[in-house]
Amino acid sequence: MREFPLPLALTARLSPVVVLAAVGWALSSSPATPADQHTNEAEHKSTSAPPAPSTAAAATKSYGAAPAPCGSVATATVKSLVPGAKTAGKEIRSTDEKLRRTCSWNALKGYDYRWLDVSFEVLDSDAAAQKEFKERTAEKSGGGAVPGLGDAGYSVVNLTTEDKQQTREGVVIAQVSNVLVVTTYNGSDFETKKAPGTDEINKGAIKAAKDAVAALKGSR
Numbered sequence: 001m002r003e004f005p006l007p008l009a010l011t012a013r014l015s016p017v018v019v020l021a022a023v024g025w026a027l028s029s030s031p032a033t034p035a036d037q038h039t040n041e042a043e044h045k046s047t048s049a050p051p052a053p054s055t056a057a058a059a060t061k062s063y064g065a066a067p068a069p070c071g072s073v074a075t076a077t078v079k080s081l082v083p084g085a086k087t088a089g090k091e092i093r094s095t096d097e098k099l100r101r102t103c104s105w106n107a108l109k110g111y112d113y114r115w116l117d118v119s120f121e122v123l124d125s126d127a128a129a130q131k132e133f134k135e136r137t138a139e140k141s142g143g144g145a146v147p148g149l150g151d152a153g154y155s156v157v158n159l160t161t162e163d164k165q166q167t168r169e170g171v172v173i174a175q176v177s178n179v180l181v182v183t184t185y186n187g188s189d190f191e192t193k194k195a196p197g198t199d200e201i202n203k204g205a206i207k208a209a210k211d212a213v214a215a216l217k218g219s220r
Contacts, residue, residue, distance in 0.1 A: 063177060063216070065098040066122050067219035069091060072216070073212060083107065085116075086105070086107075089103040100120065118212045119180075121181075122178060128178065133173060140156045143171075146209070149172070149209060151175050165193050166188065167187070170205035176217065
C-alpha cells in the first residue's frame with residue numbers, strides 16, 4: 001500500500017477531530033438545524049482524505065514455477081559432456097518443486113568420471129534474484145562474467161585434491177528475471193589421478209548453462 005505524503009496524512013487524521021469539535025461547540029451554543037447538519041457533513045466530506053486502496057498489487061513474476069530440469073539440456077550436450085550417462089537424467093527430489101528443481105547426469109566411462117547437474121531456483125522477484133546472484137558470485141571468487149548468458153552470468157572453476165585424486169569443478173550461475181539457473185560440471189580420471197583441464201570444464205559448464213537458460217525462456 002502506498003503511504004500518503006505527511007501533510008495529507010495529517011489532514012486525514014485531524015479533520016474528523018476538527019469537525020467533531022465544531023459540532024460540539026454548535027450544540028453547546030444553540031440547537032442544530034437540518035441546514036447546519038448538512039453543512040457540517042459537507043465540510044467533513046471535503047476535508048477527509050480519499051480512501052486508500054485496501055491492498056497493494058502483488059509484484060509480478062516472470063516465472064511462477066521451475067521448469068522440468070531433465071529436459072533442459074540437449075541430448076547432444078549430455079552425450080558430449082557425460083559420456084555413457086543416461087540422457088534422460090535423474091531429477092533430485094525437492095521440498096518445493098515450484099521453487100527449486102534439479103536434474104543430475106553422471107557416469108564412469110573407463111576411468112573417466114563426469115558429473116553434471118542443473119538447478120532452477122525461483123525467487124519472489126527480479127530484485128531478489130539479482131541480490132542472490134550477487135551474493136553467490138561474491139562467495140565464489142576467482143571467476144568471471146559470462147556475456148550473453150541471461151540477464152547476468154558468472155563462471156568459476158576450482159581444483160580440489162583428496163587422497164591424491166584431483167577433481168576439477170566448474171560452476172555457472174545465471175540470473176534470468178526472477179530465476180537463478182545454477183549449472184555444476186566436474187570430472188576426474190581415476191587412472192592418472194589427474195583432473196580434466198580448466199578450459200574443458202569451463203566450456204562444458206557454460207554450454208550446459210546456455211541450454212538450460214534457453215529451456216527456461218522457452219517455458220514461459
